[in-house]
Amino acid sequence: xxxxxxxxxxxxxxxxxxxxxxxxxxxxxxxxxxxxxxxxxxxxxxxxxxxxxxxxxxxxxxxxxxxxxxxxxxxxxxxxxxxxxxxxxxxxxxxxxxxxxxxxxxxxxxxxxxxxxxxxxxxxxxxxxxxxxxxxxxxxxxxxxxxxxxxxxxxxxxxxxxxxxxxxxxxxxxxxxxxxxxxxxxxxxxxxxxxxxxxxxxxxxxxxxxxxxxxxxxxxxxxxxxxxxxxxxxxxxxxxxxxxxxxxxxxxxxxxxxxxxxxxxxxxxxxxxxxxxxxxxxxxxxxxxxxxxxxxxxxxxxxxxxxxxxxxxxxxxxxxxxxxxxxxxxxxxxxxxxxxxxxxxxxxxxxxxxxxxxxxxxxxxxxxxxxxx
Amino acid sequence: xxxxxxxxxxxxxxxxxxxxxxxxxxxxxxxxxxxxxxxxxxxxxxxxxxxxxxxxxxxxxxxxxxxxxxxxxxxxxxxxxxxxxxxxxxxxxxxxxxxxxxxxxxxxxxxxxxxxxxxxxxxxxxxxxxxxxxxxxxxxxxxxxxxxxxxxxxxxxxxxxxxxxxxxxxxxxxxxxxxxxxxxxxxxxxxxxxxxxxxxxxxxxxxxxxxxxxxxxxxxxxxxxxxxxxxxxxxxxxxxxxxxxxxxxxxxxxxxxxxxxxxxxxxxx
Numbered sequence: 312x313x314x315x316x317x318x319x320x321x322x323x324x325x326x327x328x329x330x331x332x333x334x335x336x337x338x339x340x341x342x343x344x345x346x347x348x349x350x351x352x353x354x355x356x357x358x359x360x361x362x363x364x365x366x367x368x369x370x371x372x373x374x375x376x377x378x379x380x381x382x383x384x385x386x387x388x389x390x391x392x393x394x395x396x397x398x399x400x401x402x403x404x405x406x407x408x409x410x411x412x413x414x415x416x417x418x419x420x421x422x423x424x425x426x427x428x429x430x431x432x433x434x435x436x437x438x439x440x441x442x443x444x445x446x447x448x449x450x451x452x453x454x455x456x457x458x459x460x461x462x463x464x465x466x467x468x469x470x471x472x473x474x475x476x477x478x479x480x481x482x483x484x485x486x487x488x489x490x491x492x493x494x495x496x497x498x499x500x501x502x503x504x505x506x507x508x509x510x511x512x513x514x515x516x517x518x519x520x521x522x523x524x525x526x527x528x529x530x531x532x533x534x535x536x537x538x539x540x541x542x543x544x545x546x547x548x549x550x551x552x553x554x555x556x557x558x559x560x561x562x563x564x565x566x567x568x569x570x571x572x573x574x575x576x577x578x579x580x581x582x583x584x585x586x587x588x589x590x591x592x593x594x595x596x597x598x599x600x601x602x603x604x605x606x607x608x609x610x611x612x613x614x615x616x617x618x619x620x621x622x623x624x625x626x627x628x629x630x631x632x633x634x635x636x637x638x639x640x641x642x643x644x645x646x647x648x649x650x651x652x653x654x655x656x657x658x659x660x661x662x663x664x665x666x667x668x669x670x671x672x673x674x675x676x677x678x679x680x681x682x683x684x
Numbered sequence: 685x686x687x688x689x690x691x692x693x694x695x696x697x698x699x700x701x702x703x704x705x706x707x708x709x710x711x712x713x714x715x716x717x718x719x720x721x722x723x724x725x726x727x728x729x730x731x732x733x734x735x736x737x738x739x740x741x742x743x744x745x746x747x748x749x750x751x752x753x754x755x756x757x758x759x760x761x762x763x764x765x766x767x768x769x770x771x772x773x774x775x776x777x778x779x780x781x782x783x784x785x786x787x788x789x790x791x792x793x794x795x796x797x798x799x800x801x802x803x804x805x806x807x808x809x810x811x812x813x814x815x816x817x818x819x820x821x822x823x824x825x826x827x828x829x830x831x832x833x834x835x836x837x838x839x840x841x842x843x844x845x846x847x848x849x850x851x852x853x854x855x856x857x858x859x860x861x862x863x864x865x866x867x868x869x870x871x872x873x874x875x876x877x878x879x880x881x882x883x884x885x886x887x888x889x890x891x892x893x894x895x896x897x898x899x900x901x902x903x904x905x906x907x908x909x910x911x912x913x914x915x916x917x918x919x920x921x922x923x924x925x926x927x928x929x930x931x932x933x934x935x936x937x938x939x940x941x942x943x944x945x946x947x948x949x950x951x952x953x
Contacts, residue, residue: 376852409847425858476857
């Protein structure tokens with residue numbers, strides 16, 4: 312949780328948090344959807360709530376928007392207590408997964424809706440709608456109905472509609488999941504540009520870890536109604552604090568290991584018959600004894616069989632992926648098949664005996680608790 | 685690929701089955717349609733000579749004209765009242781949780797269980813006891829009670845399928861609850877409301893049993909007028925009336941279809 316200053320925050324922002332969540336929790340008829348969470352979102356920050364479905368991320372978003380009433384805790388937006396404030400007085404912009412454009416209104420009417428509720432004058436409404444449509448490059452589509460637009464255009468309209476009211480916070484509920492792959496990447500870049508330019512505090516809900524890593528200033532990884540780790544994308548990817556985060560974000564190779572000994576900065580373990588000494592970044596180390604060793608594939612190297620310090624393995628198959636090849640390895644010490652990416656030209660044949668060399672820093676060890684999701 | 689014999693058999697048996705089902709549904713109308721052109725004054729089938737005189741008779745018979753006007757008035761007012769009341773009830777049932785909800789639900793649905801003649805008889809006794817005049821408003825009241833459950837169901841289904849995200853989007857844009865209702869929910873529910881009103885109007889127009897108890901000579905509905913006619917005469921006039929009736933309802937549905945697309949209105953899309 313270093314890297315506290317995100318580059319996208321303009322300098323003249325006030326210091327108090329844009330959103331402060333103090334112990335807000337929610338249950339639905341006895342089932343806990345969200346354990347009480349504490350979270351401060353900085354002015355202009357792009358914060359992602361990342362997790363599998365049912366992890367509580369959408370519940371938290373709905374609580375911030377005011378669509379749900381919290382069972383406990385308090386919620387502040389720009390230092391104002393809003394726990395009891397209904398959604399229409401929270402001044403929050405939302406883009407939903409299916410965009411929820413009003414089908415009986417054209418694009419300009421959709422975008423202008425939030426201005427009409429605020430009794431903005433006709434002339435100013437027209438001007439601000441035009442500006443908002445310009446921002447999302449849809450000036451020429453003002454008279455279209457939503458069903459005459461492509462998915463990407465609908466999303467831009469939804470974004471313009473949310474931005475035109477100059478919201479205090481922008482909430483994004485899986486806004487890219489309905490788009491095809493190429494369009495999704497383009498829209499991500501566009502959204503991030505607009506968000507940075509406007510210095511807009513944004514809460515983004517997604518289950519897609521690559522979206523989270525590429526767009527966020529900070530990511531809160533959630534599972535089972537709890538925030539499991541919060542930090543910059545680098546923190547989350549390079550220094551996951553628990554097994555859930557390590558396996559949910561990015562690929563991970565898992566080895567069964569025995570935790571032998573530790574000192575201030577390093578740990579000693581054995582994997583099968585291989586002895587390893589690794590530097591550690593972890594806040595909490597498990598007790599000595601059987602543990603799971605977690606390593607990112609790109610941190611491992613394939614070596615000749617029997618090389619000192621390497622873990623013996625056999626190539627099960629290689630999968631050609633164009634610029635690289637995936638090598639799947641059977642390894643006695645691994646919980647699952649180990650996966651490695653190598654340049655396509657260097658891919659070993661199935662059946663080849665190889666070694667897996669681990670880096671001296673980067674891997675983490677966790678007590679196995681069956682939480683791989 | 686060439687079709688096998690079995691495929692051909694399945695194909696043909698499917699077509700024959702479909703034709704039979706359609707024929708079965710349409711058979712009564714077909715018989716009546718042919719009989720209406722029978723020149724003979726006795727309802728016999730098949731006809732020997734053809735004529736349009738029963739159509740002339742149907743149009744000239746005064747009670748039919750009066751009954752038709754009454755029925756249209758009752759259907760229009762009754763369906764409107766039922767749609768407004770039914771939408772309100774459906775909205776409350778769909779959106780709010782309260783302790784007597786299931787009780788209210790069963791009371792509102794009870795006209796589905798209680799036979800129409802009981803409703804008619806009950807209101808007849810009640811209106812006599814309260815010495816209410818047997819005006820057209822009494823008939824309208826009976827019809828509202830009978831069609832209300834259908835309207836509630838129809839609007840309730842529309843609300844059930846309603847995308848709540850539209851309302852949430854409007855709320856987030858600063859619209860207070862009443863504004864959301866008027867600018868988002870209601871406009872998007874129009875097909876459901878039309879469907880409810882349409883059902884109500886057709887049911888009301890067809891209603892006979894309950895009406896029989898509460899009408900008098902001046903308020904008799906079209907079906908009651910038809911019933912009274914057939915008690916006195918057995919000629920094919922009623923067949924002619926039936927044909928006119930079916931054509932009129934079909935025309936009404938076509939008009940609705942032109943403006944609202946029937947698939948959407950009837951929730952069968």
